[in-house]
Amino acid sequence: MTDKKLDRRVQRTRQALKDALIRLIPEQGYESITVADITSAANVNRATLYMHYRDKNDLLLRMIDDELAAFASELEPPDPSKLNNAQPSEPLVVALRHIAGRADFYRVMFGSQGVAAVAVQVRHTLAAISTQRLQYLMPQGSGQSAPVEISAHFAAGALIGVISWWLENDQPVPPEHLSRYLMGLIAPAMYASIGLTLPQRPPDAPSSGD
Amino acid sequence: MTDKKLDRRVQRTRQALKDALIRLIPEQGYESITVADITSAANVNRATLYMHYRDKNDLLLRMIDDELAAFASELEPPDPSKLNNAQPSEPLVVALRHIAGRADFYRVMFGSQGVAAVAVQVRHTLAAISTQRLQYLMPQGSGQSAPVEISAHFAAGALIGVISWWLENDQPVPPEHLSRYLMGLIAPAMYASIGLTLPQRPPDAPSSGD
Amino acid sequence: MTDKKLDRRVQRTRQALKDALIRLIPEQGYESITVADITSAANVNRATLYMHYRDKNDLLLRMIDDELAAFASELEPPDPSKLNNAQPSEPLVVALRHIAGRADFYRVMFGSQGVAAVAVQVRHTLAAISTQRLQYLMPQGSGQSAPVEISAHFAAGALIGVISWWLENDQPVPPEHLSRYLMGLIAPAMYASIGLTLPQRPPDAPSSGD
Amino acid sequence: MTDKKLDRRVQRTRQALKDALIRLIPEQGYESITVADITSAANVNRATLYMHYRDKNDLLLRMIDDELAAFASELEPPDPSKLNNAQPSEPLVVALRHIAGRADFYRVMFGSQGVAAVAVQVRHTLAAISTQRLQYLMPQGSGQSAPVEISAHFAAGALIGVISWWLENDQPVPPEHLSRYLMGLIAPAMYASIGLTLPQRPPDAPSSGD
DNA sequence: ACGTAAGCGAGACGGTACGTCGCGTCTTACC
DNA sequence: GGTAAGACGCGACGTACCGTCTCGCTTACGT
Numbered sequence: 059m060t061d062k063k064l065d066r067r068v069q070r071t072r073q074a075l076k077d078a079l080i081r082l083i084p085e086q087g088y089e090s091i092t093v094a095d096i097t098s099a100a101n102v103n104r105a106t107l108y109m110h111y112r113d114k115n116d117l118l119l120r121m122i123d124d125e126l127a128a129f130a131s132e133l134e135p136p137d138p139s140k141l142n143n144a145q146p147s148e149p150l151v152v153a154l155r156h157i158a159g160r161a162d163f164y165r166v167m168f169g170s171q172g173v174a175a176v177a178v179q180v181r182h183t184l185a186a187i188s189t190q191r192l193q194y195l196m197p198q199g200s201g202q203s204a205p206v207e208i209s210a211h212f213a214a215g216a217l218i219g220v221i222s223w224w225l226e227n228d229q230p231v232p233p234e235h236l237s238r239y240l241m242g243l244i245a246p247a248m249y250a251s252i253g254l255t256l257p258q259r260p261p262d263a264p265s266s267g268d
Numbered sequence: 269m270t271d272k273k274l275d276r277r278v279q280r281t282r283q284a285l286k287d288a289l290i291r292l293i294p295e296q297g298y299e300s301i302t303v304a305d306i307t308s309a310a311n312v313n314r315a316t317l318y319m320h321y322r323d324k325n326d327l328l329l330r331m332i333d334d335e336l337a338a339f340a341s342e343l344e345p346p347d348p349s350k351l352n353n354a355q356p357s358e359p360l361v362v363a364l365r366h367i368a369g370r371a372d373f374y375r376v377m378f379g380s381q382g383v384a385a386v387a388v389q390v391r392h393t394l395a396a397i398s399t400q401r402l403q404y405l406m407p408q409g410s411g412q413s414a415p416v417e418i419s420a421h422f423a424a425g426a427l428i429g430v431i432s433w434w435l436e437n438d439q440p441v442p443p444e445h446l447s448r449y450l451m452g453l454i455a456p457a458m459y460a461s462i463g464l465t466l467p468q469r470p471p472d473a474p475s476s477g478d
Numbered sequence: 479m480t481d482k483k484l485d486r487r488v489q490r491t492r493q494a495l496k497d498a499l500i501r502l503i504p505e506q507g508y509e510s511i512t513v514a515d516i517t518s519a520a521n522v523n524r525a526t527l528y529m530h531y532r533d534k535n536d537l538l539l540r541m542i543d544d545e546l547a548a549f550a551s552e553l554e555p556p557d558p559s560k561l562n563n564a565q566p567s568e569p570l571v572v573a574l575r576h577i578a579g580r581a582d583f584y585r586v587m588f589g590s591q592g593v594a595a596v597a598v599q600v601r602h603t604l605a606a607i608s609t610q611r612l613q614y615l616m617p618q619g620s621g622q623s624a625p626v627e628i629s630a631h632f633a634a635g636a637l638i639g640v641i642s643w644w645l646e647n648d649q650p651v652p653p654e655h656l657s658r659y660l661m662g663l664i665a666p667a668m669y670a671s672i673g674l675t676l677p678q679r680p681p682d683a684p685s686s687g688d
Numbered sequence: 689m690t691d692k693k694l695d696r697r698v699q700r701t702r703q704a705l706k707d708a709l710i711r712l713i714p715e716q717g718y719e720s721i722t723v724a725d726i727t728s729a730a731n732v733n734r735a736t737l738y739m740h741y742r743d744k745n746d747l748l749l750r751m752i753d754d755e756l757a758a759f760a761s762e763l764e765p766p767d768p769s770k771l772n773n774a775q776p777s778e779p780l781v782v783a784l785r786h787i788a789g790r791a792d793f794y795r796v797m798f799g800s801q802g803v804a805a806v807a808v809q810v811r812h813t814l815a816a817i818s819t820q821r822l823q824y825l826m827p828q829g830s831g832q833s834a835p836v837e838i839s840a841h842f843a844a845g846a847l848i849g850v851i852s853w854w855l856e857n858d859q860p861v862p863p864e865h866l867s868r869y870l871m872g873l874i875a876p877a878m879y880a881s882i883g884l885t886l887p888q889r890p891p892d893a894p895s896s897g898d
Numbered sequence: 899a900c901g902t903a904a905g906c907g908a909g910a911c912g913g914t915a916c917g918t919c920g921c922g923t924c925t926t927a928c929c
Numbered sequence: 930g931g932t933a934a935g936a937c938g939c940g941a942c943g944t945a946c947c948g949t950c951t952c953g954c955t956t957a958c959g960t
């Protein structure tokens with residue numbers, strides 16, 4: 059889609075660069091990789107990278123964009139019954155399997171040697187998806203925006219937190235189990251978010267003083 | 269504490285460097301700050317930084333360590349009744365207020381221009397605190413649906429997600445409200461985690477107004 | 479002559495390249511001109527230049543060769559009576575007029591932004607012509623005070639020196655006057671070179687007018 | 689004089705760079721020398737050159753300036769009797785000996801691989817010296833400026849021409865002889881220049897037509 | 899209180915990577 | 930077959946920071 063009517067050489071070059079970057083990140087972390095490292099791993103001249111990307115950061119971010127676009131398009135329209143019943147959300151399992159497949163790469167990207175921009179972008183994408191789903195599930199009349207966004211970023215952050223833990227510990231549980239655990243945690247929170255936007259017990263005792 | 273019996277000049281220099289870094293981060297983001305930027309903002313020779321810190325990363329991480337240590341010591345031992353009642357957790361409000369006070373700094377650190385290592389370190393610290401609290405609350409031989417660590421990283425990630433959103437949007441709600449929203453989301457998840465259930469259905473009052 | 483039975487397209491292309499180079503040299507000096515500059519000024523693809531010339535230096539030198547060949551063929555066989563009388567040497571006037579016609583070009587070529595190889599080639603050509611003339615004029619078993627080659631390079635260098643000055647100062651005197659001045663300087667030296675002497679003192683007429 | 693109160697390291701570095709350049713020029717010509725060549729020959733980091741000179745051209749021109757300044761200061765004030773009698777001018781011999789000592793260097797600089805700017809600068813310096821001497825020798829009353837400049841550039845160019853020939857042919861005659869030859873050629877021309885500014889025989893037959 | 903060791907300013911330097919430029923070659927497609 | 934368009938390998942450029950290293954001056958401390 060992105061590279062549709064492009065010179066074959068261009069396609070080959072870009073793919074080689076992306077592959078090289080993904081290969082190198084687990085080996086030495088992102089920051090310490092130089093453009094020369096990438097291009098020599100891709101068997102391409104250093105200047106060639108600059109024909110296609112602004113710098114190595116641009117290369118990385120475009121790769122992440124592709125990943126996230128693929129993720130987003132994999133997700134079917136949400137089905138309330140599934141969330142309701144806290145059944146394993148198929149898309150989540152698919153995503154976790156994908157991540158497990160590139161575990162070395164994602165472990166670095168979400169770890170101390172990672173890139174903040176990637177985590178932020180992933181969080182925003184997940185939050186956008188969550189927002190969409192929550193609005194789909196939400197009772198029609200209610201239009202309060204802040205709580206929905208909060209819930210969405212809550213869910214997105216929680217996912218990233220758990221996935222990071224999962225990767226840091228070398229995926230101690232299979233994707234299917236992790237997915238079930240996750241749904242068991244997210245579902246009640248989201249349910250609470252939809253059913254009532256304030257804590258169940260409204261604070262009848264106002265916080266005295268401030 | 270750290271600088272106890274140190275030469276006054278040393279204390280002045282180190283403080284000037286920290287202040288300079290904190291001042292510069294909101295202005296230009298972390299990565300693009302050079303050692304020369306920091307030292308010239310601190311009115312100090314460039315070589316001087318290397319007398320006190322390994323490099324600019326060392327300076328940052330030592331600052332973050334101090335922050336997190338202060339946070340952790342602010343938190344009292346968890347009190348089950350509070351979580352139980354889903355009342356605003358005081359330490360959370362305190363933390364949010366502290367963050368709001370340095371919003372410019374934290375907004376950058378958790379944003380695209382931030383430092384992955386900082387976010388990771390914060391997440392781990394929060395997860396450690398959560399683990400401790402969950403273990404404190406957990407029924408002895410409980411059949412919790414998810415391992416404690418997963419729940420802890422879930423909560424930690426969720427907190428970071430919401431706080432990041434809060435900072436990115438210039439704190440649209442006061443710390444007290446945010447804290448209440450947060451507890452309303454975390455509590456059901458954590459309850460589910462430790463094997464208890466909350467009433468699934470709100471009494472019957474539809475979410476009126478907000 | 480060079481391009482006789484060549485494809486018309488080839489002729490057009492080569493001429494366009496030469497014209498472009500001559501046009502560009504006064505504008506930005508030689509060194510800083512790139513092949514892309516030349517070809518885009520010639521409305522030709524960059525790769526096309528390499529079909530006809532090895533590089534931009536080859537293009538320049540071939541142009542200079544043409545110039546010098548034209549010069550040399552313009553010069554009639556030397557006539558002793560003219561040198562004797564120190565009358566303006568016709569070929570010299572012709573040459574100066576030609577140079578004045580392309581003053582912008584030659585000013586650059588002989589100036590700081592010029593090309594050493596061009597100056598050297600011009601000097602050698604002039605020296606060869608001078609050698610030829612001196613040998614023609616020289617008494618058979620003469621006891622000339624300096625070897626012919628030295629005198630020839632003396633004259634050639636002197637010519638270049640004066641012409642360079644003339645161009646650098648925007649031709650402050652017309653070619654005819656300059657030619658007369660030049661002969662007034664070269665003649666005594668060349669006479670001395672071939673062992674003759676000129677009358678040391680002019681009759682008595684002071685330099686009237688110019 | 690130029691480097692008086694400079695850091696010793698600076699002096700050492702600059703000298704090493706100059707030496708390296710002079711050493712390299714005879715080996716590979718000027719153009720093909722890279723900054724890396726110079727600095728690695730000088731046992732200095734590449735970036736260091738840029739601390740002291742704008743680029744390799746700046747380094748070269750500053751060296752030439754030093755040379756020319758040294759030359760100019762070696763010349764005693766001109767003495768008319770010497771020029772008059774066409775005796776070997778001592779400074780000229782000194783200069784030729786100096787050039788012979790660095791023949792490899794100057795052969796390149798004045799040859800096809802040379803730098804136009806150097807030849808131009810040398811010519812201007814020589815012309816300035818000649819102008820000064822001619823004005824010193826000239827009859828007081830006469831104030832025609834053009835001819836003096838022409839004569840000066842004539843002499844300067846002639847010197848360069850002969851010296852270039854001398855170097856190209858591996859100094860076939862010793863400096864003392866060359867100096868005598870040169871004076872034998874220059875003296876009559878300069879004498880003519882001073883005594884009479886027009887050719888000895890004013891053209892009583894005007895050049896018909898132009 | 900004061901001499902002296904330390905902290906520090908100034909800045910040269912070696913080193914590594916950057917992003918850019920220009921070259922000469924090559925492929926692909928057009929006319 | 931001569932070109933246009935443009936990707937590419939190559940190599941050098943000038944710049945930016947880094948971390949280290951003198952070399953002196955200044956300053957706070959310990960006796």
